[in-house]
Each structure stands twice: as structure tokens, then as C-alpha cells.
Amino acid sequence: MSSLMELGEFGFIQRVAAMVGGTPEGVECGIGDDCAVIDVGGPEKLLIATDAALESRHFDLEWMTTFEAAQRTVAGALSDIAAMGGHPLALLCTAAIPRTTPSDAALNLMSGVAGTGTRYGAPLIGGDTVAAAEHIMLDVVVIGFAKRPWLRSGARPGDRLVLTGPVGEAQAALQIMLTNPDLLREPQYAPLRKRMVDPTPRLREAAVLAATDHVRAAIDVSDGLYQDASHVARASGVRLEIEVRCLPETVATRLAADYMRDKAPWWAAASGEEYELLLAVDRDSVPDANRHLKKAGLNPLTVIGDVVHGEGVALIRPDGSEMELERGGWDHFKGVQG
């Protein structure tokens, strides 16, 4: 009898999606995007998503406080709202916590949940609390609204592929943490630690861009750029061509890659939990989108490639050859995917 490890996360999700009959009336988008989209009869569509994080799998309390673990989990959940071009309303949180956890650590965890929610305009309004056997687990439910939600399926040949910010820092932080954790305290690596414990969901960028109407398709980089791009390619029925030399990296990521003697481009393409947005934008509208972002005091979009006819995702080197990804993104049941 095969185990989940062999079936894999995406094989499993496919099988589960096939169990579900039709979506109910009013539900415009169910399994298969960053949020479910529901028409509730008001002027905006309701967005809802859940995002779970497990101690020792998604976060390690030797590397961060319970507050930071919660902060990063809530940011990741809110990123799903940003990926739909939405604005958040509130969150609910189920916390499974071992009974032997010190009260202070448990209350700091919930303070991280509630505080991060409030910080991004999404107060905690409910949830559930259960006693876990061994490890902390958080499941964060985010609710939000969007007038015209961005779907993964809207990319069309001719669109530009853009990112809201640099990718690779989360992987760089992880690599340094596994090798020489003390290094992360040095100032040049501070951005890496921030990306790990306090990543920014791109809600402000989403709000500015949603008002412009230039975005055709969107996803947040949570499993790794290559893998997340593959979801967009499949949902839209197009091919995404990404120029490796255009991938935005920070100085901290390059320093870390040098230190580790590893290849930064791979990090940029495979690093998950970055929470930048990957967008397909109307070809002629990038300058206008950037004007609006600038006016709001936000960083401009970085063009990283194009949407073309075909299927799949290509990472293209300056010489025109395709980069093969030895290690792709993350599969929860298989571990790192081949």
C-alpha cells in the first residue's frame, strides 16, 4: 500500500479536488487558487484562505520566538489575500499547543497572531484552541475582500511577468541557519533574518495595483518561484519564460550564496516563503503600474520575463539555454521535490 510520501502533496490535492462535486452557488473559485472567492451579494467578493504552520516543520523554536513564529505564519496567510489583489478584514486562528508549554510562550504565540493581524488591518475575531501532543501548530484563516480578484488563470500570451520584490532571501536564511546560525546576527545578514521571522505580505502593493486594473494573473511566492510559476502556467494554459539574469536578488542573498559557495540563481528560483507576488501584467502597463507604486512610496515592479504560447516554465540563461532546476520547490509529503 502506497504512503502519502509516494503520492506526494500535489497528487493528493488532485485526488481530493476530484472528490468535490460542483462548487456551491456564489462560490466563484474553490480549490486551486490562493483564496476561495465567494460572491456574498455585496459590492466586493469575499476571499477566504487557510494557512497552517507546524513547529519543527515550518518553524523551529530554537531559531525564533513563539511571537516570531506566529508573526511569520500570519504574514504568510495574509499573503494569500495580497495574491488575489484583495484587502484583509479579519483572521481566525486555531492553535494546537502542548499542555506543558509555559504560559508565557503560549501567550506570546497568540500575541504574535493578534498583533500581526492588527498591524495589517486584520484583527483576530475567532478560532479554536486544542491541546497538541508534542508540537505547536497554527492554522490561520484569513478573510478579505476584492472587487475583481486576481486569479492564477488570467495570464495571456504577450503579458509581462513581474515580481514585487527580490527572491532568494528565505532560502539564504535557511542555508545560513543550518550552517552557522550565529552569522545571521551580523548586520549584513539582517534582511535574511527579517525575511524569515517578519516577511511582508504585499498588501499595500496589491491595493495600489488592484486600483489600476493592469494585473491579469497573480500568485504569491510561497512554494518557490519556479513551482508557483508552474501553477500559473497550468491554470492559464500558457508558457512562462523567466530570464534568470533578471531575477532580483538582495546583497544579503548574494553574500550568503558566496559564503555557502552555492548558486544564488537556484535560490532565487526555488526559495519558498518569500511572499513576493508574481504577476502577469498587461504588456504596455508596467510603466503606469510603477508610477502608481512610486506615488504610494512603494518599490517598482521588476520585469523577469514573458507569457508566451505553450506550456510549462522555462528559466532562460543569458546565452539562451534553459537552466535545469536540480531541486524544485517544496512538496509537503515528499519533502523537496525533484
Place this chain on the structure above:
Amino acid sequence: MSSLMELGEFGFIQRVAAMVGGTPEGVECGIGDDCAVIDVGGPEKLLIATDAALESRHFDLEWMTTFEAAQRTVAGALSDIAAMGGHPLALLCTAAIPRTTPSDAALNLMSGVAGTGTRYGAPLIGGDTVAAAEHIMLDVVVIGFAKRPWLRSGARPGDRLVLTGPVGEAQAALQIMLTNPDLLREPQYAPLRKRMVDPTPRLREAAVLAATDHVRAAIDVSDGLYQDASHVARASGVRLEIEVRCLPETVATRLAADYMRDKAPWWAAASGEEYELLLAVDRDSVPDANRHLKKAGLNPLTVIGDVVHGEGVALIRPDGSEMELERGGWDHFKGVQG
């Protein structure tokens, strides 16, 4: 440093509720009721709640299949919608499953989630999947609607206290299961096993009663009648007097209590996960409510007591004395509460 076990579930929730500033605009009810209530601008209010279940804590796979474990968890989540007088729209589910779980067991689990959702008009529309360390955990998010949601805080002196059905079966099932599990296969105990693996969320009763406008306050019996009644008493600022002799029990529960030489009234008052509704109903409207239920082919309400001035909950014996509850309901962090 104190641990969560000493702080207790309700102490913990109180501290967390205090962390949250105000509720956001449109949120009419946050932490402290069965569902959060949100005004989304449409004709009905949006209801949302989460309900988590952990293997070995909420269910034991030696006693039931993964399908049944999921079925019971989803029913419990939908019960929160019934407790608000609402009708469900859809559900999301986060499943944490160990990688070594056989694919069949994992897929049966999700089939239980999706199938039970569809059965009650709440298709699965999203969620998250993560690899658990050791035990399965399900976190079910239910979304629904209600025109005028029933709150815990609406009970007024003079109201009648009623139940939608018998209580005690869940405790009876648990006691038999711990003592002589084979007994549950005998036909006279079949209702106990059903209550354990396939409890009925009272959605049909809620729909009929919501149309009558007779219900003032509501909660579902999930932690134990006494404890759940205490939540209503506190939220409404009233005292609930329950006549022990009026508590509806089934033959199967009485047989089990005889077999165990235990006191069935205690089971009725402390048994959790029953998923019957405890309602405060306008005093003169019980007959009319029952007429509507009968017309819909549903069982009548059982009057179990009264709402009076004061505070707390009293379990009153036929001789007028108050029954002390040696063991109350369930506290996740303390275990059974004193």
C-alpha cells in the same frame, strides 16, 4: 513559570481575547460565540467558525475509520452554524497528516471531509495540506449565512430553556468504549456508536426555528450541557435553572449507565460532543415552535428549565435541591474540569 495546564483553556482564551483591540467594521461578533458574525453588505450576515480535531485527543483510529473521524469533525464544525440559526455555504479544511500514512487512509479522511460537507450542503472549497509529525489533525472552517444570527447573549428572564434532542449518548459511548468496546457492536447500543462517529448537526431544526423568530439565545452542546449553559448564562447576564428530571435521555444511554453502574443524569449534564442545541425560547412560543418542527418532520423541543434573574447554572433535583457536578465539562488544557 506556570504552564498552560495550570492556566486552563478558558483562562487562556480570556487572555487572548484581551489582546485583541476592537473588532473591525462590519464584524458584529468576534471571539466569544459559536461563530464570528460579519455584515458583508448582503441581505444575510456571514458566519464563520473553525473547529479542530486531533487524533488521540478528539478521535482514536482504533475506534473508528479515518472517514468517520473526518465525518464527526465536520459535523461538529457545522453544528456551530446551526447554533447561530444559520445555514452553511461551504467549508475549508486544513489537514495535517503524517507522511507515512497509507494513501488510502489519507484519501478516506478527505473523502469524509468532502462527503460530509456535501451531505449537509457545504462543499469543500479550499484548505491547506501539511505533513504532521505523528498524529492526524483536521481544522475545519465553516462558512454560512443567517438573517438574524442567534447569539449566546440574548437570553432574558422568563425565557424557556429547551433542547433539540437527548443528551448523554456521547459520554455513554465513550464510557462503553473505554470499558468493553465490543459491546458497542450490539444493536441496543447502535445509537451510541452513531452519536460518536456520525452525530447530526441540527441544521434542519435551526432552519425551521430561524424562520419562526422564537429563539432568543443559542449554543450547541459541545463541551457538556452544564458548561455550555454557563457560557449562555455569562453572556446573557442571567441564571439558568435546569430540571434534572427533564433532561432527555435515550434508552441506549440508560442501558449504558446501568451497565456501568454510573449515574446517567451526570452524563446528560457533562457529556460533550452531543451537538444538540440548547436554546432560550420565548416562553409562550414553544408550542408554535414545535408545530413548525413537526410539520418539517422533525422532533419537538424538550423544555428542560427556565431563564431567571441572577447568574450561573443550577441543576435542580425533583426535591428542589441542587445537584453538584463532581466533574464538569471539558477543558482542553486541564483535561476534565473540576
